[in-house]
Amino acid sequence: MKTIESPAEMQRFAETARLKGERIALVPTMGYLHEGHLSLMHEGRRRATLLVSSLFVNPTQFGPQEDLQTYPRDMERDCRQMESVPVDVLFAPDAAAMYPAGAQTWVEVTELTQGLCGQFRPGHFRGVTTVVAKLINIVKPHIALFGAKDYQQLCAVQQMVRDLNFDVEIVAMPTVRESDGLAMSSRNSYLAPAERAVALSLSRALEAARTALARGERDPHALAQTARAELDRESGLAVEYVEVRDATTLAHIRSVDAPAVLAIAARAGRTRLIDNTVLEPGIETRSEK
Ligand code: AMP
Numbered sequence: 001m002k003t004i005e006s007p008a009e010m011q012r013f014a015e016t017a018r019l020k021g022e023r024i025a026l027v028p029t030m031g032y033l034h035e036g037h038l039s040l041m042h043e044g045r046r047r048a049t050l051l052v053s054s055l056f057v058n059p060t061q062f063g064p065q066e067d068l069q070t071y072p073r074d075m076e077r078d079c080r081q082m083e084s085v086p087v088d089v090l091f092a093p094d095a096a097a098m099y100p101a102g103a104q105t106w107v108e109v110t111e112l113t114q115g116l117c118g119q120f121r122p123g124h125f126r127g128v129t130t131v132v133a134k135l136i137n138i139v140k141p142h143i144a145l146f147g148a149k150d151y152q153q154l155c156a157v158q159q160m161v162r163d164l165n166f167d168v169e170i171v172a173m174p175t176v177r178e179s180d181g182l183a184m185s186s187r188n189s190y191l192a193p194a195e196r197a198v199a200l201s202l203s204r205a206l207e208a209a210r211t212a213l214a215r216g217e218r219d220p221h222a223l224a225q226t227a228r229a230e231l232d233r234e235s236g237l238a239v240e241y242v243e244v245r246d247a248t249t250l251a252h253i254r255s256v257d258a259p260a261v262l263a264i265a266a267r268a269g270r271t272r273l274i275d276n277t278v279l280e281p282g283i284e285t286r287s288e289k
Contacts, residue, residue, distance in 0.1 A: 001079065001082055001083050001086060001087055001088065001089065001090055002088065002089045003079075003089075003090045003092060004089060004091050004092070005091075005092055005093055005094065005097065006093070006097060007093055007097055007134075010052075010089075010091050010093075010139060011137075011138055011140070013089065014052075014138070014139055014140040014141075015140065017050050018140060022048075022049045023047075023048045023050065023142050023143075024048055024050045024052060024139065024140060024141040024142050024143075025044030025045070025047055025048030025050070025051050025052065025141055025142070025143050025144070025145065026044070026052050026053070026054065026136070026139045026141035026143070026144040026145070026168075027040045027041050027051070027052070027053045027054070027087075027144070027145050028053075028054045028056070028131075028132060028135050028144065028146075029053060029054065029055055030055070030056065030057045030058065030071065031057065031072075031074070031075065031078050031186070032071075032072040032073060032186035032189065033077070033078045033081045033082070034176075034184045034185070034188075035176045035184055036147055036149060036175065036176040036183075036184040037081075037147075038081060038085065039173055039174075039176050040145040040146070040147060041053055041082065041087055041145075042085060043171065043173055044143070044171075045085055045086075045087075047143055047171070048141075048142065048143060050088050050089070051086075051087050051088050051089070052087070052088065052089040052091055052139050052141065053082055053087045053089075053090055053091070054090075054091040054092070054093075054135055054139065055075070055078060055090060055091070055092045056091075056092065056093055056135075057071050057073070058098075058127060058128070058131040059095050059099070059127075060099065060123075060127030060130060060131060061123075061125075061127030061128045061131065062124075062127070063122065063123060063124065066121075067187075067190075071186070072187075072189045072190075075092075091135075091138070091139060098131070098134060105130075106126050106130050107126070107129045107130045107132075107133040107160060108125075108129060108130075109125060109129055109156045109159045109160050109163070112152070112155055112156055112249065112250050113125035113126070113156050115241075115243070115245075115250070116152050116241060116243060116245070116263055116265070117152050117265060117274065118152065119241070120240050120241070120265065125153065125156050128153055128156065128157070129156055132144075132157050132160070133160065133164070133166075136166055136168055141168055142169065143168065143169045143170075143171050144157075144168050144169075144170055144171070145171045145172075146170060146171070146172060146173065147172075147173050147174075147175060147176075148173065148174055148175050148276070148278075149175040149176075149183050149185070149275070149276075150274070151261055151263055151276040152250065152263070154170075155248070155250055158170050158172075175275070175276075177203065180200060181200060181203030181204070181207075182196070182199055182200055182203060183203065183273075183274075183275045185273070187271055187273070188271075190269075190271040191268060192269065194236065195236065195268040195269045195271060196268075198234045198236040198237050198268045199268045199271075201230055201231050201233065201234045201237060202231070202264050202266060202275040203275060204230050205226075205227035205228070205230035205231050205242070205264060206227065206262060206264070206275060206276070208226050208227055208230045209223045209224070209226050209227040209244075209262050209277070209279065210277060210279065212226045213256065213279050213281065218255045218256045218281065219255065219256075220243075220244035220245075220252075220253055220254070220255070220256055220260065221244075223244050223256065223279065224242045224243055224262065227242050227262060227264065228242045231264070231266060236268060237266050237267070237268055238267040239264070239265075239266045240265040240266055240272075241263070241264070241265050242262070242263075242264050243262070243263055244256065244260050244261070244262050244263075244279070245261055245263065246258070246259075246260060246261075247259035247260050247261045247278050247279075256279055256281050259278055259279065259281075260278070260281075261276050261277070261279070262276060262277050262278075262279055263275075264276065
């Protein structure tokens with residue numbers, strides 16, 4: 001695996017690769033890799049001839065009270081995991097290279113980022129879309145892969161690509177879970193054993209709502225309430241939101257007649273957890289018959 005730290009060198013490398021006819025896949029990450037990240041890399045490997053993964057703990061997507069300083073890092077282990085895929089190029093810039101003094105341009109998706117996590121993490125999605133726009137300009141990928149685990153992030157990136165005519169295909173990949181249902185996340189490493197047990201209520205809550213949908217419930221508030229009731233059984237969990245929104249626009253809906261997303265954010269101790277599921281009324285109705 002080749003490691004590139006300089007954005008200018010990465011651009012030159014990508015341009016040369018494109019001229020040779022390579023098809024480039026990009027998997028952006030903040031490192032501390034797990035099977036969720038690796039599933040994106042394996043799919044990128046399958047769909048492209050040159051697989052680039054970036055490792056950059058992006059300071060602009062962290063709020064002042066958030067965990068930028070303590071975000072888990074293990075570069076050596078990450079490199080071994082990437083080599084096992086194998087990833088061809090690791091792009092690992094430092095913050096000064098990505099945000100030189102005087103940088104003042106932001107990319108912001110204005111509406112879709114208002115509610116859900118946007119409400120609890122002001123500025124977060126502006127940091128995400130800005131760094132993803134920069135990574136796309138630097139790595140020049142034909143496709144870029146993102147996990148549905150970060151559902152609002154995925155929607156914001158898709159919206160940005162549409163709105164700004166980025167010449168890249170965004171590939172969405174399903175959430176990879178531990179065998180007991182916990183969505184994999186680098187931040188799970190923060191969880192003490194008791195907090196991890198509490199965290200399992202998120203996937204249980206999603207399952208409860210899916211069951212209610214299968215029984216015919218179409219009221220978004222009732223579905224959210226069903227999930228909420230499951231979360232409320234855990235005293236160690238501080239729920240930020242439980243909401244059902246349109247699966248593409250993230251707009252509020254009156255009824256689940258088209259694909260909707262049930263999204264949850266909650267804290268177990270100091271660890272912020274998110275999870276979601278797409279509720280597909282058509283498919284559920286068909287499977288009932
Ligand atoms: P991160 O390193 O947390 O910024 O994540 C990098 C990419 O991996 C993002 O596109 C995430 O959505 C994706 N990702 C994180 N966790 C998972 C998971 N459990 N399953 C699938 N994709 C994931």
